[in-house]
Amino acid sequence: MHEFSLCRALLGQLERLARDQGAAQVIRVTLRVGPLSGAEPKLLRDAFPLASEGSLAEGAELVIETVPVLVYCPACQTDSEASPNDLRCRRCGAADTQLRGGDELLLVSADLRTEPAIQT
Amino acid sequence: MCQDCGCSLNGPAQRLAPLHRPETQTLPLLQSLHLQNQAVADDIRNHFAQHQVLAINLMSSPGAGKTTLLEATLAQLASEFRCAVLEGDLETDLDAQRIRAQGVPALQITTGNACHLDAQMIKDALEQLDLANLDIVFIENVGNLVCPASFDLGQHANVILLSVTEGDDKPAKYPVMFRAADLVLISKIDLLPYLGDFDPARAEAFLRRLASQAPVMPLSARQGEGLETWFGWLRDQRRSVQTTLAAQSA
Numbered sequence: 426m427h428e429f430s431l432c433r434a435l436l437g438q439l440e441r442l443a444r445d446q447g448a449a450q451v452i453r454v455t456l457r458v459g460p461l462s463g464a465e466p467k468l469l470r471d472a473f474p475l476a477s478e479g480s481l482a483e484g485a486e487l488v489i490e491t492v493p494v495l496v497y498c499p500a501c502q503t504d505s506e507a508s509p510n511d512l513r514c515r516r517c518g519a520a521d522t523q524l525r526g527g528d529e530l531l532l533v534s535a536d537l538r539t540e541p542a543i544q545t
Numbered sequence: 546m547c548q549d550c551g552c553s554l555n556g557p558a559q560r561l562a563p564l565h566r567p568e569t570q571t572l573p574l575l576q577s578l579h580l581q582n583q584a585v586a587d588d589i590r591n592h593f594a595q596h597q598v599l600a601i602n603l604m605s606s607p608g609a610g611k612t613t614l615l616e617a618t619l620a621q622l623a624s625e626f627r628c629a630v631l632e633g634d635l636e637t638d639l640d641a642q643r644i645r646a647q648g649v650p651a652l653q654i655t656t657g658n659a660c661h662l663d664a665q666m667i668k669d670a671l672e673q674l675d676l677a678n679l680d681i682v683f684i685e686n687v688g689n690l691v692c693p694a695s696f697d698l699g700q701h702a703n704v705i706l707l708s709v710t711e712g713d714d715k716p717a718k719y720p721v722m723f724r725a726a727d728l729v730l731i732s733k734i735d736l737l738p739y740l741g742d743f744d745p746a747r748a749e750a751f752l753r754r755l756a757s758q759a760p761v762m763p764l765s766a767r768q769g770e771g772l773e774t775w776f777g778w779l780r781d782q783r784r785s786v787q788t789t790l791a792a793q794s795a
Contacts, residue, residue, distance in 0.1 A: 427696070430661075434579070437581060438578070438580060438581070442572060442574070448570075456578070461720065461721055461724065463692075463695035463721040496756065510716075510717045510718070510720040510751075510754065511717075511754045511755075512755055513754055520754060520756055521756060522756045530578045530695075531574075531578065532578055533574060534572055534573050534574055534575075535571070535574060536569055536571045537570055537572055538569050539570065
């Protein structure tokens with residue numbers, strides 16, 4: 426279960442960003458996670474509230490976009506969708522494909538709440 | 546009151562009002578969650594390169610024979626190369642003791658509950674090693690086919706052991722790990738006659754389905770079979786580290 430470590434790294438990034446932007450709170454975090462990233466969305470969702478406790482991102486909504494595994498086949502010059510444990514070209518069966526997507530583990534965006542400029 | 550920022554303006558007036566500042570903003574980022582680990586790993590890789598040290602990250606499930614392979618490797622290569630070993634385990638320094646018994650410096654990194662090594666752990670451990678006096682550093686990762694795959698340690702190559710007792714379908718079951726392999730060693734092949742259901746060719750076929758070009762070497766650390774091929778690969782790797790540095794400084 427390295428998802429907790431990943432969440433802690435994520436929190437480090439979020440806290441730095443929030444500080445740089447002068448934000449008081451992180452209210453939403455959007456991640457993009459591919460099947461070949463080595464991270465499991467469900468475990469990230471479980472770990473995030475624990476890892477974010479007491480941080481600026483405590484209580485933030487975690488949105489996880491999942492993406493398919495995509496490979497490019499140099500032989501037939503096509504992109505095709507693949508399964509995580511079979512990256513062969515769907516069209517010609519060639520095994521020397523190049524991964525075009527599916528290993529992403531990205532912080533896509535963060536929604537920050539800044540202190541209201543003027544309080545009334 | 547405005548719902549966005551708490552100012553006192555309401556409705557269409559908000560759009561005109563200089564006092565109104567929406568208090569939330571979406572910051573587009575698209576940055577890797579491995580950013581921090583990656584930065585440390587890159588530092589380590591540079592550090593290794595400066596000293597022409599080859600760094601090998603050994604990964605496998607628990608009990609695949611990483612330490613036994615290291616013992617056999619050091620018995621042969623310790624006279625040829627100056628080696629050191631970083632041992633990652635949740636608990637105990639038993640593996641480090643086995644390596645030290647070979648007269649090779651070994652540092653134990655106990656990870657507690659962490660199921661993998663990360664770059665910072667390696668960086669901290671390296672402070673205790675003098676890279677100027679080393680040729681090869683072996684990093685024996687925590688026995689686990691899942692988590693270690695996600696953490697760059699600044700190594701030059703990932704070597705993954707697959708022991709014949711585990712089954713030949715492991716590359717299909719752990720694609721993230723096996724995709725990271727620069728070399729796959731099929732270990733404990735002396736046990737093949739007793740198993741009957743492990744087919745090295747099938748294991749390699751599953752690996753090729755991952756679009757992996759990694760060489761596959763069957764070996765037995767106990768009986769010695771296949772070890773020469775592995776030593777040859779290590780020598781080539783070490784040579785290429787030296788050549789790379791020479792090319793950079795030329």
